[in-house]
Amino acid sequence: MANFLFGRLLQSLVLLLIVSVIGFAVLHLAPGGPLAQFALVPGLSKEDLARMAHEMGLDRPLPVQYWEWLTRLLGGDWGHSYRDNRPVLDVIAGRLPATLELMGAAILISVLVGAWIGVMGAIRRYSTFDMLATIGAMVALSIPTFWFGLIVIYVFSVHLGWLPPGNRTTVGGDGSFLDYLHHLIAPAAVLALVEVAIWSRYMRASMLDVVNQDFIRTARAKGLPERTVLWHHALRNALLPMIALAGVEIPTLLGGALVAETVFTWPGMGRLLLDSLGYRDYPVVMGILMFSAVLALLGNLLADIFAAVADPRIRMA
Amino acid sequence: MTASLAQSSPAVKTGSRAWRRFCRHRLALFGIAAIVLLVLASVVGPSLIPFDSLKIDIRHRFAPPPFEGHLFGTDQLGRDLLVRLLMAGRISLSIGFAAMIVSTAFGTLIGVAAGYYGGAVRVALMRFVDAMLCFPQIFLLLVLAAFIQPNVVTLTLVIAASSWMEVARVVEGQVRSLRERDFILAAEMLGASGRYVMFRELLPNAIGPIIVAATLTVARAILLEAYVSFLGYGIQPPMASWGNMLNNAQQYLGSAPWLAIFPGLMITLAVSSFNFVGDGLRDALDARFDLN
Amino acid sequence: MQGTLSPARVAMPAARTAAEAVLNVRDLSVTFATEKGPLVAVREVSFDLRAGETLALVGESGSGKSVTSLAIMRLTPSAPRVKLGGSVQFTDGKGRTRDLLTLEADAMRGIRGNEISMIFQEPMTSLNPVHRIGDQIAEAITFHEKTGTRAALERAAQLLDQVGIPDARRRLSAYPHQLSGGMRQRVMIAMALACNPRVLIADEPTTALDVTVQAQILELLKELQSATGMAVIFVTHNLGVVAEVADRVMVMYAGAIVERGDVVPVMTRPLMPYTQGLLHSVPRLDPEALGREPLEAIPGNVPDPLRQPPGCAFAPRCRHVEPACEAAMPALEEADGGRQVRCRRWRAIDEAQR
Numbered sequence: 001m002a003n004f005l006f007g008r009l010l011q012s013l014v015l016l017l018i019v020s021v022i023g024f025a026v027l028h029l030a031p032g033g034p035l036a037q038f039a040l041v042p043g044l045s046k047e048d049l050a051r052m053a054h055e056m057g058l059d060r061p062l063p064v065q066y067w068e069w070l071t072r073l074l075g076g077d078w079g080h081s082y083r084d085n086r087p088v089l090d091v092i093a094g095r096l097p098a099t100l101e102l103m104g105a106a107i108l109i110s111v112l113v114g115a116w117i118g119v120m121g122a123i124r125r126y127s128t129f130d131m132l133a134t135i136g137a138m139v140a141l142s143i144p145t146f147w148f149g150l151i152v153i154y155v156f157s158v159h160l161g162w163l164p165p166g167n168r169t170t171v172g173g174d175g176s177f178l179d180y181l182h183h184l185i186a187p188a189a190v191l192a193l194v195e196v197a198i199w200s201r202y203m204r205a206s207m208l209d210v211v212n213q214d215f216i217r218t219a220r221a222k223g224l225p226e227r228t229v230l231w232h233h234a235l236r237n238a239l240l241p242m243i244a245l246a247g248v249e250i251p252t253l254l255g256g257a258l259v260a261e262t263v264f265t266w267p268g269m270g271r272l273l274l275d276s277l278g279y280r281d282y283p284v285v286m287g288i289l290m291f292s293a294v295l296a297l298l299g300n301l302l303a304d305i306f307a308a309v310a311d312p313r314i315r316m317a
Numbered sequence: 318m319t320a321s322l323a324q325s326s327p328a329v330k331t332g333s334r335a336w337r338r339f340c341r342h343r344l345a346l347f348g349i350a351a352i353v354l355l356v357l358a359s360v361v362g363p364s365l366i367p368f369d370s371l372k373i374d375i376r377h378r379f380a381p382p383p384f385e386g387h388l389f390g391t392d393q394l395g396r397d398l399l400v401r402l403l404m405a406g407r408i409s410l411s412i413g414f415a416a417m418i419v420s421t422a423f424g425t426l427i428g429v430a431a432g433y434y435g436g437a438v439r440v441a442l443m444r445f446v447d448a449m450l451c452f453p454q455i456f457l458l459l460v461l462a463a464f465i466q467p468n469v470v471t472l473t474l475v476i477a478a479s480s481w482m483e484v485a486r487v488v489e490g491q492v493r494s495l496r497e498r499d500f501i502l503a504a505e506m507l508g509a510s511g512r513y514v515m516f517r518e519l520l521p522n523a524i525g526p527i528i529v530a531a532t533l534t535v536a537r538a539i540l541l542e543a544y545v546s547f548l549g550y551g552i553q554p555p556m557a558s559w560g561n562m563l564n565n566a567q568q569y570l571g572s573a574p575w576l577a578i579f580p581g582l583m584i585t586l587a588v589s590s591f592n593f594v595g596d597g598l599r600d601a602l603d604a605r606f607d608l609n
Numbered sequence: 610m611q612g613t614l615s616p617a618r619v620a621m622p623a624a625r626t627a628a629e630a631v632l633n634v635r636d637l638s639v640t641f642a643t644e645k646g647p648l649v650a651v652r653e654v655s656f657d658l659r660a661g662e663t664l665a666l667v668g669e670s671g672s673g674k675s676v677t678s679l680a681i682m683r684l685t686p687s688a689p690r691v692k693l694g695g696s697v698q699f700t701d702g703k704g705r706t707r708d709l710l711t712l713e714a715d716a717m718r719g720i721r722g723n724e725i726s727m728i729f730q731e732p733m734t735s736l737n738p739v740h741r742i743g744d745q746i747a748e749a750i751t752f753h754e755k756t757g758t759r760a761a762l763e764r765a766a767q768l769l770d771q772v773g774i775p776d777a778r779r780r781l782s783a784y785p786h787q788l789s790g791g792m793r794q795r796v797m798i799a800m801a802l803a804c805n806p807r808v809l810i811a812d813e814p815t816t817a818l819d820v821t822v823q824a825q826i827l828e829l830l831k832e833l834q835s836a837t838g839m840a841v842i843f844v845t846h847n848l849g850v851v852a853e854v855a856d857r858v859m860v861m862y863a864g865a866i867v868e869r870g871d872v873v874p875v876m877t878r879p880l881m882p883y884t885q886g887l888l889h890s891v892p893r894l895d896p897e898a899l900g901r902e903p904l905e906a907i908p909g910n911v912p913d914p915l916r917q918p919p920g921c922a923f924a925p926r927c928r929h930v931e932p933a934c935e936a937a938m939p940a941l942e943e944a945d946g947g948r949q950v951r952c953r954r955w956r957a958i959d960e961a962q963r
Contacts, residue, residue: 223717
């Protein structure tokens with residue numbers, strides 16, 4: 001276990017390093033590089049720009065620049081927003097809770113619904129339910145999230161008036177928990193659509209894998225009821241690989257969150273990225289890009305650790 | 318030597334059986350039919366419809382479908398929706414195919430190199446792939462798209478740049494397992510060069526998974542184009558793409574819902590068709606399937 | 610491991626004839642529905658199993674021996690993909706006789722793991738990796754005997770002790786991966802014995818184990834059998850094991866019984882060419898055999914179960930074959946000494962062996 005943890009941690013650090021190199025490369029891919037914002041400011045001459053480039057160290061060799069950028073990053077100095085000069089990390093932190101809340105709700109929905117569909121599909125393999133679930137999952141993976149969001153708004157907000165068309169709370173409302181929840185339903189469901197599809201596919205495959213294993217036959221040979229065989233013996237094993245999946249799915253979920261946040265005017269990190277792109281606020285854009293990758297890395301690491309803890313074969317090794 | 322080696326490769330003989338299995342897959346056949354139809358309609362359709370996709374007709378704005386020859390109605394500028402959908406189809410499908418070709422070629426190159434050379438090369442390349450996959454694809458795509466002057470070519474490249482990793486992973490795994498097989502060892506013992514083994518022996522035998530990944534990449538690329546265009550960083554109006562048509566439609570959701578419904582249906586139809594085909598191909602080309 | 614038969618074992622069969630039959634299998638057939646048509650894996654197999662005896666079910670892989678044992682437990686995949694025919698009359702501890710094939714699923718579960726237990730070939734994969742072995746043994750006890758968890762675990766510890774696992778109480782909380790293959794098979798045996806079954810079906814229980822461990826497990830099974838008086842169906846392809854454990858032997862080929870009888874006559878004077886072939890393909894280590902008879906493999910392969918020849922299934926591989934063999938499937942004939950053989954030419958073959 002200790003070896004596993006150490007190896008996994010080391011792996012994550014290496015990945016983090018590569019991620020930072022990619023981030024640095026993207027930063028310098030921006031037209032005009034880190035100076036791009038000033039190029040748009042009227043009244044700055046070429047000499048001014050050159051002087052600023054020198055002050056920012058942009059005329060030094062790239063490896064040196066990278067090293068300085070990385071040490072600043074690790075020290076928590078992610079630069080300042082061009083828009084309001086607030087530290088980038090503060091800006092992100094302000095938007096993070098909304099995004100995490102949305103993602104959390106979506107994960108909850110997708111794990112419960114997706115896993116249930118997957119298990120039922122595996123148990124009744126090739127049944128009508130299984131066929132419909134298979135086709136449904138493939139179609140769900142093909143529906144553009146934003147379009148699905150628009151349809152949900154059209155049906156449930158415009159037509160039926162059941163759900164608010166956007167925002168996190170009613171403007172000028174009482175800010176109660178129920179109001180909160182009411183606003184959360186639609187964006188979370190829209191974000192969950194793709195994840196439900198993914199979870200149901202993986203869960204079905206994992207369950208089928210387990211159901212055909214020898215120890216399930218052993219459990220049946222003991223005379224246990226089918227219910228016990230499936231939920232006690234099969235599901236426990238089938239869920240093990242799913243823990244790792246939760247980690248792997250974080251980038252997809254973040255990407256989906258951006259779209260859901262845009263459609264539902266949800267004040268999260270995804271919308272922040274889009275707004276910052278609109279203002280060419282590169283420090284914030286870069287910050288979010290790096291932050292999301294780090295979040296994915298951390299999530300992956302955590303998921304792997306949880307998976308290891310849940311599996312006695314690894315926990316005891 | 319070349320001839321005998323080529324004949325001994327197991328890739329050749331599985332063809333017809335795979336085709337039969339593929340045909341049993343009704344969804345995949347539906348997918349193929351839908352793709353052919355979409356491509357034909359996009360290529361030929363606009364010239365059969367008596368409206369221009371860019372012609373503004375202020376008198377007939379927001380005409381709900383069907384309206385006086387406007388089968389799918391008109392948009393906020395009175396343009397015929399059907400012809401715009403088909404013109405957008407040209408753009409979206411071309412970007413989908415082109416991005417697939419670029420990303421599959423690049424991903425295959427990386428995958429073959431990593432799988433063939435192994436060792437440090439493999440570790441370096443595959444860790445790079447892992448790192449790229451840490452970034453949410455849409456984030457990466459948006460940031461890159463914001464740096465460019467968006468047009469069909471640059472968008473294709475940017476989409477390809479953010480979606481080659483899956484192919485690389487698939488190919489690397491395939492090549493690594495093929496690498497140890499007898500016919501590759503035989504080729505190497507007969508003195509075949511590294512490049513010969515990679516592209517004449519390994520690649521043809523990894524072609525099944527590559528085709529599957531490529532098909533799914535088309536689906537993914539169409540979807541990604543729709544995302545960036547919807548978010549305003551893709552194809553710019555007045556040129557139509559399914560994504561930017563939806564961007565427009567968002568404001569008129571309450572009054573003219575057909576503006577949102579049709580482009581979304583087109584995207585869903587196109588993307589799910591490619592996904593169906595990819596899934597059918599996976600079943601048909603999967604070697605493990607033979608054993609059951 | 611070898612088929613050397615001690616005088617004591619030769620005398621045994623006479624003693625057991627009086628015992629009651631616990632299992633009467635009549636015309637058991639198993640048919641799988643496949644894409645290419647029905648596949649008959651077991652055809653009209655009939656046999657009796659008496660309390661306390663060991664019946665060996667012998668054959669190559671694909672002969673239908675494992676499917677037969679799974680069908681008795683009704684552990685084959687369910688209809689419509691699999692069709693079971695015939696009857697399996699089981700007499701339980703209270704003297705009730707019921708047909709397992711028509712029993713309701715609930716009642717069948719009451720028998721599985723309780724009155725009829727099974728152990729499998731692969732001890733490495735037959736235990737659930739995420740549950741402690743104590744819980745895995747105890748769960749059958751709590752389910753069948755409606756005892757509490759504590760009492761069930763107590764019994765599990767006794768069982769582990771009984772199957773020769775040292776420090777049994779502490780092992781209750783072990784996970785399967787912490788045990789060796791032989792130990793895991795002992796756990797499987799403990800699990801099978803948990804509810805004192807009347808019948809134990811052992812499906813190649815030693816095949817996956819080292820030779821020395823094999824011998825220990827066989828010895829353990831014999832001890833436990835004489836202690837509990839249960840009947841054992843021993844499924845194997847290893848004739849050396851058969852000589853070691855069985856009272857009677859039943860040889861299967863292509864889903865049908867081709868020869869059966871008491872173990873000594875069948876193994877010393879086989880009447881069916883297939884049994885002969887099996888015996889000749891067993892390596893022998895005793896000095897008199899060395900250098901005398903070359904080791905022979907049976908030529909050819911088991912016939913495709915979807916395209917069975919109309920006549921004797923073994924005919925294509927048989928060196929005694931004559932045209933009549935390929936015309937019609939021979940019946941299972943009574944031979945001398947209570948044996949049965951499915952071969953038109955058994956008299957001639959017997960003659961040649963004398």
